[in-house]
Amino acid sequence: MTTPSLVLELKQVCKHFPGVKALQNVDLRLFAGEVHALLGENGAGKSTLIKVMTGALAKSSGDIYFNGQQCHFASPAAAQRAGISTVYQEVNLLPNLSVAQNLFLGHEPRRFGLIQHKKMQQQAQQLLLRFKLNIDVTAPLAQYSVAVQQLIAIARGVAMSAKVLVLDEPTASLDSSEVQMLFDVMRQLREQGVAIVFITHFLEQVYQISDRITVLRNGSKVGEYLTADLPRSQLIEAMLGKELQQLTQQQAATAVAKQAEPLLVLQQISVKGSLSDISLTVAKGQAVGLAGLLGSGRTEVCRAVYGVDVLSGGEIQFGGKTLTLQQPADAIKAGIALCPEERKTEGIIGPLSIRENIMLALQARRGWWRYLPVKQQQQLAAFYIDKLQIATPDADKPIEQLSGGNQQKVILARWLAINPQLLILDEPTRGIDIGAHAEIVLLIKSLCQQGMSLLVTSSELEELVAFAGKVVVLRDRQKVTELSGDNMTAQHIMQAIAEG
């Protein structure tokens, strides 16, 4: 191997938002033919750095060198023309257009100014074969799964003969075989000399694919390392700093409130078409985990207890009384709250401020005619921003501008503000990385100690084991088993999911 050449270099780049220094003097070096992992906690500045690099945001100061020449990208289109393509976490393609049109939009093969549809489709087919995708390229994109769409998005980046390919959390929605397929493609591109920036919060993937790592923390660069020289514990330390000890400490399982009285009792509840005969008990001050694969009925249990789906059989008892739920408002009245899985579409109200998002549930319970004074709202918002360590300059920032982990904390604050007896968290740590992870796990524990009951679903078994007093395993919309005490290990849960 010859010495790799420097493709893109960022020197002392700063980006300031009003009141926040999102990036401070960050350096980044990208070499041709390497996979460079960009790591950091939520809000560390990864997304901002990417946006500055690809022209979506203007930098406040600093220099960017591309192929040794100082340059400035005014827009994502300009960066693309230069050879920097970005594939975002949420697939940013057009569901209404065909696969081929998505691949070649803006670069369609033409003759006499007219698009050659046949030729475009052939080229699309060939391009996708490189990714081992043999699909109908004339069909609309919306017809394919998110994983395939993600691969198509990457193929588009490659088709524009990218020199730099930025992949922002590309594996978040892929299963393990799809991840391997993606990695094969990444290795192939690396051999062709493409520089790949890889952002992820799956550390094992970092060690599997990346050559070099740059770690950011709080908007500053912590360091640049060769992956081979950096043991995992040191990497976590670099990402988290002091929080590492907290993370390791919480491995000790908590056995709280063993003989406490039951708060929520589900007796053989069924929902037509989605659940059958599920029974479980949540005691006061207990966190119960729901484990199972996607589609096993985890989310459906949450929806039934929250009154989104109406029962077709069975009974819900809450605090000793039978509960008839027709709609979520009934559940809220009884003291049940839900943080839904789809944070973006079901949880946050993007353009509203943090304060307004926190106030929603409280205000709804007070009734709209008893308006909460702004001063009181500000105090409450400030209290939760401080308590949950929400990283924001002030409470009036629109929530959509926060990172995923911080958005999750705001939604938690919304429900904590009405002090529910039972809090349902559907995948509370999805799409957020380790630091915020640890904080949310710690928060769940402290809520239990204060006497709140929780029902939590998660696909991360280690995490369930860390905070749950009991784990209920679901498969095919039925309860398989219940694990607690010493039996409750990730290994056992995995077995139960697999075998039943």
Added chain:
Amino acid sequence: MMSLRYLPLWITAALLCLLFGIGGWQFDGFASLAVVSNLFSDNAFLLIVALGMTLVIISGGIDLSVGAVIALSGVATGLLISQYQWHPLTAFALIVPAAALFGALMGVLIHVYKLQPFIVTLAGMFLARGLATTLSEESIAIDHSFYDAIAEFGFALPGGGWVGASTMIFMVLLVLVIMLMHYSRFGACVYAIGGNSQSAQLMGVPVASTTIAIYALSSVLAALAGIVFTFYTFSGYALAGVGMELDAIAAVVIGGTLLTGGSGFVIGTVLGVLLMGVIQTYIIFDGSLSSWWTKIVIGLLLFGFIVLQKVLSRRTALTTVAGSTAHG
């Protein structure tokens, strides 16, 4: 899947044939080239305006100003020819670029200030209609040798059919718009913006210039429709084309274009206008029905088509979910 996308188009085509068949079976002389060629020449202005509306609606927008632009360009044509003694061609050479400017300004407002196309073009509608009425409240008769020549221009079809200048102008514009929408990068960008303008922006689509061009084109086509309308009536009148924007929208929707943008075909709109025209012809042939029955039937058709669109998009969503689980 592709057949699902084309389904509204096929339904419109089938309805068109069915109604034409019924008419031909019921009335003598209905199924003739004369009726067909009249369908085109009587509706040429609506066809032209609906082409522009298709473009706008595929981009996810709407243009309510087109009816008023028809009136304004008609009145301006009448004034310039009859009062100022301009040659019609010179008048057209002024009116068409002016309309482009008018549409481009609406596009700028919509893009730069992120305004709703509905409200911007509503303002444009009042502006154009008001301007037309201020220029002349009376209908202005156009008497010019050029117009006589235009009326004579054309060729006959067997069976009493006649292909006149209006039909030819429409045919040329139809070919141009089909090329533009289905075979040019501009067209691909229009569909992209209609799908999701943010994603389109990130994929490098020039959203600003495309949006401005879309509304400019719609206004140009409306102005051309206004000119063709003067060929038809030999006059310019400020109250011409009242409500025609709504007829155009109806034709676009009946032709299978989604009001939410991003999906549709130019040819569908042509079928939509023709279907509306056949209904009208049928009512005229029948003689006993009030002409308002046209509106009633169109209303029912519209209801049918929007429900169909909803059902189809739900079906598409379902197959998508099934497809993704099958994959995973």
